[in-house]
Amino acid sequence: MAGTYYVFSKSGNCYSNNASSVVLTIDDVTAPVLSASLSSVCSPASIDLTAFQPVPSSGTILEWHTGNTYTSSSVSTPTSVSSGTYYLFAKSSVGLCYGNSSSGFSVTINSLPSITSSTNALQTCAPGSVDLTSTISNTAGITTQWYSSNVNPPDASNLVSQPAQVSQGGTYYSFAFNNSTSCVSASSASVAVTINSVPTLSLTSDTYTTSGNPISMSVSITNTISSPSYQWQIYNSASDTWSNLSDGGIYSGSTSSVLSFSSNTGLDGEAYRCQVTSGAGCSDKTSIAVVGIDNSSALPIELISFIGVNDGVYNRLFWSTATEKNNALFTVEKSSDGVNFVKLEDIQSKGKNGNSIFKLDYQTLDYTPFDNITYYRLKQTDFDGSYDISNLIAVWSNKKQEPSFSVYPNPTNGEIKISTNKILSKDTKIEIINQLGQKVTESSYFNQSLESKIKIDEQFKNGLYFIIIRNDDHILFKDGIIKY
Numbered sequence: 077m078a079g080t081y082y083v084f085s086k087s088g089n090c091y092s093n094n095a096s097s098v099v100l101t102i103d104d105v106t107a108p109v110l111s112a113s114l115s116s117v118c119s120p121a122s123i124d125l126t127a128f129q130p131v132p133s134s135g136t137i138l139e140w141h142t143g144n145t146y147t148s149s150s151v152s153t154p155t156s157v158s159s160g161t162y163y164l165f166a167k168s169s170v171g172l173c174y175g176n177s178s179s180g181f182s183v184t185i186n187s188l189p190s191i192t193s194s195t196n197a198l199q200t201c202a203p204g205s206v207d208l209t210s211t212i213s214n215t216a217g218i219t220t221q222w223y224s225s226n227v228n229p230p231d232a233s234n235l236v237s238q239p240a241q242v243s244q245g246g247t248y249y250s251f252a253f254n255n256s257t258s259c260v261s262a263s264s265a266s267v268a269v270t271i272n273s274v275p276t277l278s279l280t281s282d283t284y285t286t287s288g289n290p291i292s293m294s295v296s297i298t299n300t301i302s303s304p305s306y307q308w309q310i311y312n313s314a315s316d317t318w319s320n321l322s323d324g325g326i327y328s329g330s331t332s333s334v335l336s337f338s339s340n341t342g343l344d345g346e347a348y349r350c351q352v353t354s355g356a357g358c359s360d361k362t363s364i365a366v367v368g369i370d371n372s373s374a375l376p377i378e379l380i381s382f383i384g385v386n387d388g389v390y391n392r393l394f395w396s397t398a399t400e401k402n403n404a405l406f407t408v409e410k411s412s413d414g415v416n417f418v419k420l421e422d423i424q425s426k427g428k429n430g431n432s433i434f435k436l437d438y439q440t441l442d443y444t445p446f447d448n449i450t451y452y453r454l455k456q457t458d459f460d461g462s463y464d465i466s467n468l469i470a471v472w473s474n475k476k477q478e479p480s481f482s483v484y485p486n487p488t489n490g491e492i493k494i495s496t497n498k499i500l501s502k503d504t505k506i507e508i509i510n511q512l513g514q515k516v517t518e519s520s521y522f523n524q525s526l527e528s529k530i531k532i533d534e535q536f537k538n539g540l541y542f543i544i545i546r547n548d549d550h551i552l553f554k555d556g557i558i559k560y
Contacts, residue, residue, distance in 0.1 A: 105175030303355030
């Protein structure tokens with residue numbers, strides 16, 4: 077135990093008069109207490125153990141070891157250590173006595189995730205986008221994020237919010253993040269994105285009129301693209317398809333910017349277009365170019381149909397054309413006697429510049445038809461002022477000369493009866509239409525009787541329907557019925 081001790085000389089039973097004294101001090105060295113038990117960082121960083129040790133008490137020195145006994149190896153540079161478990165000892169500064177060790181301090185230096193991409197370049201045609209995420213393979217426990225700059229650690233302000241839909245050209249960088257350690261890859265995987273321009277095209281003309289001389293069509297590219305290729309096509313109206321042309325016969329230059337015709341025989345009304353593809357594979361098609369033969373005997377329009385119906389109050393007129401050439405407008409004219417006509421309305425041509433090789437449909441409404449019957453005709457006018465007159469059609473609008481009808485019961489929940497005051501032709505049809513304009517059912521009328529029955533069964537949901545009785549294109553009756 078601590079204290080002062082004396083040593084005497086002795087001979088037999090005789091002691092010396094003087095003694096030498098020794099003072100014994102027992103140093104009290106307690107085990108140090110650490111501020112943490114572990115630390116984890118990302119490579120290539122290291123840990124400073126001294127940051128976690130307490131302030132040494134008076135008369136003691138702190139010393140780090142690799143084991144929990146003071147005889148274990150001491151740590152020469154505790155300010156920079158690698159992975160492992162370390163122990164802190166306190167020892168007296170005089171007697172160099174060691175106390176017990178601290179609890180173990182665990183150090184983990186985490187390795188960094190790596191990242192590679194399957195390609196370093198992606199491209200597409202405007203206005204498309206590319207998927208950056210498709211270039212990186214998914215790894216369990218690793219998250220990848222894309223940035224517009226190659227700064228490490230990544231700057232959140234440069235984060236790409238939608239990497240699966242990138243429509244802006246440039247170089248993008250992907251970093252890998254370990255989900256458990258939050259360590260980020262030391263380097264990025266980069267992908268260069270190119271958004272290639274689509275050719276912007278212009279035809280010399282949309283209409284080519286010839287009076288017998290060979291013609292040519294040309295297309296120009298108004299934006300900058302590399303290595304363009306050309307393919308002229310012809311329209312097939314029977315199949316509504318386009319076919320690639322090849323040189324031969326009357327055609328030459330079918331894969332160039334200029335398509336030439338050695339003859340115009342059979343070209344009247346033919347439609348052509350050119351598909352232009354850039355070296356990057358981006359393509360577009362020109363507008364349609366129509367060939368017209370300057371022939372005074374050629375009809376300006378090909379009229380498919382011209383019909384009129386009375387809807388109970390007004391007369392509705394419908395007509396369709398198969399082709400139009402230099403057609404400025406239609407003038408709808410009406411008459412009460414079929415001889416003296418007045419203008420009802422002017423309808424402009426729907427064809428581009430008055431030309432079309434496609435079916436076009438027109439319609440108009442006469443709010444003030446004549447009593448009994450109204451006659452109609454179409455006056456078609458060219459851009460040069462010349463015109464043609466169509467055949468007449470007649471539309472009855474006097475209800476006194478039309479059969480009358482009654483429908484009952486209405487509302488109904490199972491069957492309706494339709495009665496009339498006149499025997500109708502076998503061509504008379506009954507249609508029931510829903511509120512979407514869809515035909516639910518159709519049947520023939522009466523079979524020479526004055527009454528007909530229609531079942532309103534399970535195919536009819538509760539609601540409003542319209543019953544229409546027509547003879548050919550002439551509407552005889554229209555009314556609403558309610559199914560409940």
